[in-house]
Amino acid sequence: MDVTQILDPLNPAQRLAVGSPTPTLLVLAGAGSGKTRVLVHRIAWLIRAEGIPPQRILAVTFTNKAAHEMRGRIEALLTIPTRDLWVGTFHGLAHRFLRRHAREAGLADTFQILDADDQHRVVRRLIKGLGLDETRWPARQAQWYINAQKEEGRRVRHLSEPHDPFERQMLQIYQAYEEICDRSSLVDFAELLLRAYELLRDTPELLGFYQQKFQHILVDEFQDTNRIQYLWLRLLSQDRENLFAVGDDDQSIYSWRGAMVENLQHFQRDYPSHTLVRLEQNYRSTGHILAAANALITHNQNRLGKNLWTELETGEALSLYNAFNEQDEAYFVVNRIQSWSRDGHARRDAAILYRSNAQSRQFEEKLVAMGIPYRVYGGLRFFERAEIKDALAYLRLVANPQDDASFERIINTPVRGIGAKTLDILRGLARTERCSLWHAMATLCADEAIPTRARKPLLQFKLLMEDLADSTSGLELWEQTQRTVQKSGLIEHYRKEPYEQAAQRIENLEELTSAARQFEHEPTLDAELPVLDQFLAHAALESGESQSEATDDCVQLMTLHAAKGLEFKLVFMVGLEEGLFPSLQSLEDTVRLEEERRLCYVGITRARQKLYLTYAESRRIYGKETYPRPSRFLREIPPEHLDEVRLRGSTTPSAIMPDSTMKQSASKQALRIGQRVRHVKFGEGVILQSEGEGTQARVQVNFAGAGVKWLMLAYANLQAVA
DNA sequence: TGTTAATAAATTTTT
DNA sequence: TTTATTAACA
Helix, strand or coil: CCCCCCCCCCCHHHHHHHHCCCCCCEEECCCCCCCHHHHHHHHHHHCCCCCCCCHHHEECCHHHHHHHHHHHHHHHHCCCCCCCCEEEHHHHHHHHHHHHHHCCCCCCCCEEEEEEEHHHHHHHHHHCCCCCCCCCHHHHHHHHHHHHHHHCCHHHHHHCCCHHHHHHHHHHHHHHHHHHHHHEEEEEECCCCCCHHHHHHHHHHHHHHHHHCCEEEEEECCCCCCHCCCHHHHHCCCCCCCCCEECCCHCCCCCCHCCHHHHHHHHHCCCCCCCCEEECCCCCCCHHHHHHHHHHHCCCCCCCCEEEEEECCCCCEEEEEEEEEEHHHHHHHHHHHHHHHCCCCCCEEEEEECHHHHHHHHHHHHHHHCCCCCCECCCCCCCHCHHEEEEEEEHHHHHHHCCCHHHHEEEEEEEECCCCCHHHHHHHHHHHHHCCCHHHHHHHHHCCCCCHHHHHHHHHHHHHHHHHHHHCCCCHHHHHHHHHHHHHCCCHHHCCHHHHHHHHHHHHHHHHHHHHHCCCCCCCCCCCHHHHHHHHHEEECCCCCCCCCCCCCCCEEEEEEEECCCHHHHHHHCEECCCCCCHHHHHHCHHHHHHHHHHHHHHHCCCEEEEEEEEEEEEEECEEEECCEEEEEHCCHHHHHHHEECCCCCCCCCCCHHHHHHHHCCCCCCCCCCCCEECCCCCEEEEEEEEECCHHEEEEEEECCEEEEEEEEEHHCCEEEC
């Protein structure tokens, strides 16, 4: 293959990045500017043009999906297998590193990974164990605190005696949590990164080895890196300055999870030899869409600055629909999707994007009513399902009896008569003896002083687990999984649930065996490590698809966050209202508001051909009727790119005025819900609802200036506005 | 031990 | 409004 083939399909800026003679680059890649393409071609270039062996290249992403896509595209471009390339997520790579050097990292070989849900359970149990009031010290908050500390690299010992009582309590929880994790050899997501970083930092031989090994390091979505991720990259690349970072400050939407856009500046400071490349040509969206996005984002301060342009046609302006309420909004959107689909377009090319998951319901209902297939992203994923986690907990406890989290999960699932009392004794013993629950149980089983009634089920559980360990050792992974599921009694346990649910759960448990079977043939398996450990890690790190495969032709529903990195021909951004988008929690704070604006920018730039923006006059939130104002983001888009959709009264003919009252109103036009009206004193507004008849008829109007008012029709003298 | 009524809370979530 | 959690009960 001729190396020019790698450069030829690129534009000048992309070519500059891909063919760069220096390894240190910061690529500011605007939305739809070919970011992944540049990464893929860069790696191809390094291998083909510079002769770098694939095993000396490290490429880091945030999601498994991105990692898979990158691998696939490199293979397609180079037509060679990419086994030797180090491509993976931060967490996946950190995990691989820790498995290889578990002892040096102070971990058992059989250490297990806690996902967010596991972590929450551990923290909650611990707060109870400390005798704290759970309403005053919610587990979520403590969990958040712990992760935030770890993401900043702060261990308990770094946080000496805070004066603030809140901080002090959190610190105590953090400390207790760490003790449990250490004792059980459990590692949460943040710990994977932090421990990998610390091990590298404190072990010169290892650091030297990996620094030598990786001649080139590439990172995707650099704006999303947190402090530890940056420090880890810096550690590996500091002596050679061989870091190739691709990112977009305008698409930084995860600061609330510890992502630091500032790392873009840190990069420029810490790698003085770097070249800065801007990718500003957009290949995705038509002119109006791009112009709207550009205009919106200029309202943010402190940008690195970038202006996207396109050679594509101007296209259609954005359509703005002012719905009467959330029902009407959903009705409008689904109608448009139906005609789009009737025109012969694929449903999968249409997406509904919202700020919060709760908004999906209205759309789902209307889609169901119209018989349009759809898919909601962001639900429970396969390995996150309760029954699957139960089964995995059995496997985990066999692999590592110290794993208290798994022990707690299955000690009485299915119920085997081990109640709260016995558990308290176990926990107490584990705490005083500083041992695992498994060990405490073994002690208790042998203790003659304990009544047989409590001991018997414990003994049975112990025997079950020992039997599982014996009878499955040496078996292949899928067989081990199958036996474990069968012997655990989980199937019988779930059969007691309502039929449909039970059937689904049992099906999932059976599916787990197929997943294990499939996993054994993964090309990325590490021959050096036990397959079971790898499978369990895979379950935690890559929890699988949330719903049916995207092979079906479905309309796509997801949050704006989930839409990052995707594109659709037709996009609906819904609920553009103050308090919803931007969210209530962001209204007061400029920094958070700017993040909401970036989120809006991300949403707009998902659209390739047509973008609809919708907002509602009234919306039920938590069962209460609210009358939000249109989102400020709508005002930030220049009107020349916006077309207001006016179909009020034609598609939603909800006339509310009987003829007699109509005559009493000064207007010749029928007043109906959604009708725009003018009032002498309050100005313009929209009718929300009505009640009463004749001279008693009243309407509720949402005035732009004066808010929501009830008015007597007979006296209000409302003028209909076209 | 499992079900039911009451009560409080309520963004976004790559791993 | 929905959802989760807990206290009370059979």
